[in-house]
Amino acid sequence: MSKRIEAKNVDIYYSKFKAVEDVNMVIEPRAVTAFIGPSGCGKTTFLRTLNRMHEVIPGAYVDGRIDLDGEDLYGPGVDPVNVRRKVGMVFQRPNPFPTMSIKENVLAGLRLNNKSAGTSEQDEIAEKALRGANLWEEVKNRLDLPGSGLSGGQQQRLCIARAIAMSPEVLLMDEPCSALDPISTLAIEDLIQELKATYTIVIVTHNMQQAARVSDTTAFFNIAGTGQPGKLIEMDSTEKIFSTPTVKATEDYITGRFG
Ligand SMILES: Nc1ncnc2c1ncn2[C@@H]1O[C@H](COP(=O)(O)OP(=O)(O)O)[C@@H](O)[C@H]1O
Numbered sequence: 001m002s003k004r005i006e007a008k009n010v011d012i013y014y015s016k017f018k019a020v021e022d023v024n025m026v027i028e029p030r031a032v033t034a035f036i037g038p039s040g041c042g043k044t045t046f047l048r049t050l051n052r053m054h055e056v057i058p059g060a061y062v063d064g065r066i067d068l069d070g071e072d073l074y075g076p077g078v079d080p081v082n083v084r085r086k087v088g089m090v091f092q093r094p095n096p097f098p099t100m101s102i103k104e105n106v107l108a109g110l111r112l113n114n115k116s117a118g119t120s121e122q123d124e125i126a127e128k129a130l131r132g133a134n135l136w137e138e139v140k141n142r143l144d145l146p147g148s149g150l151s152g153g154q155q156q157r158l159c160i161a162r163a164i165a166m167s168p169e170v171l172l173m174d175e176p177c178s179a180l181d182p183i184s185t186l187a188i189e190d191l192i193q194e195l196k197a198t199y200t201i202v203i204v205t206h207n208m209q210q211a212a213r214v215s216d217t218t219a220f221f222n223i224a225g226t227g228q229p230g231k232l233i234e235m236d237s238t239e240k241i242f243s244t245p246t247v248k249a250t251e252d253y254i255t256g257r258f259g
């Protein structure tokens with residue numbers, strides 16, 4: 001299921017503003033890749049090009065090429081809805097649908113994609129996804145209660161279950177723990193470690209300890225100044241980035257000198 005992503009000469013625009021310039025990177029399957037860098041350097045923007053969410057913003061577009069196992073995600077005839085099914089996303093703030101039950105939340109993406117499944121099949125999919133998100137034991141007796149009644153950490157795992165229910169190949173997570181307490185954060189980090197056996201995982205994080213704990217590879221992005229495009233400065237094994245980075249700016253950032 002897990003797939004390799006390759007970005008070649010990727011420039012990303014919001015109308016005339018070039019937000020990200022010339023990114024070249026390979027994201028390996030069955031591994032966790034962390035994106036780090038100061039606010040505004042384009043981490044979210046780049047992440048959203050990996051599942052064609054960027055282009056939903058009016059005037060926004062992408063130049064260059066992004067392949068998923070060699071297949072051009074932006075090729076002619078590629079359906080962006082299909083791309084978003086294969087490349088799932090979890091956002092900064094847990095965003096369960098407030099009027100839906102826990103079970104309905106897990107199945108929401110499937111429903112939107114018109115996959116008609118029978119009731120028992122739906123129950124199975126929901127249980128499997130909730131187990132996969134380490135949430136089943138906590139919610140199995142209240143599947144029909146609103147998802148909004150869960151704690152923040154549980155809501156974020158519910159959103160991960162919703163993404164997993166689609167059987168994606170890649171999971172993109174944009175600062176998934178930034179709204180969570182330390183205990184819930186650790187639960188998500190443990191979950192990420194388990195999920196990487198099955199999915200290609202990309203996580204944006206502001207937390208250096210988190211990047212060091214959960215990722216195999218780290219990509220450092222930076223901006224030269226306001227109005228300048230963000231660039232990928234250095235990408236290497238997480239161990240190397242956090243011990244002996246090659247670029248001075250990387251070292252300055254990870255040691256807390258800026259950002
Ligand atoms: N919807 C948007 N319209 C115009 N510019 C945007 C939009 N979203 C982000 N940007 C700009 O793109 C740049 C990169 O932002 P972002 O990807 O959110 O950075 P990060 O996630 O690293 O903090 C910033 O200059 C930001 O102001």
Ligand SMILES: [Mg+2]
Pocket residue numbers: 043044045204
């Ligand atoms: Mg961001």
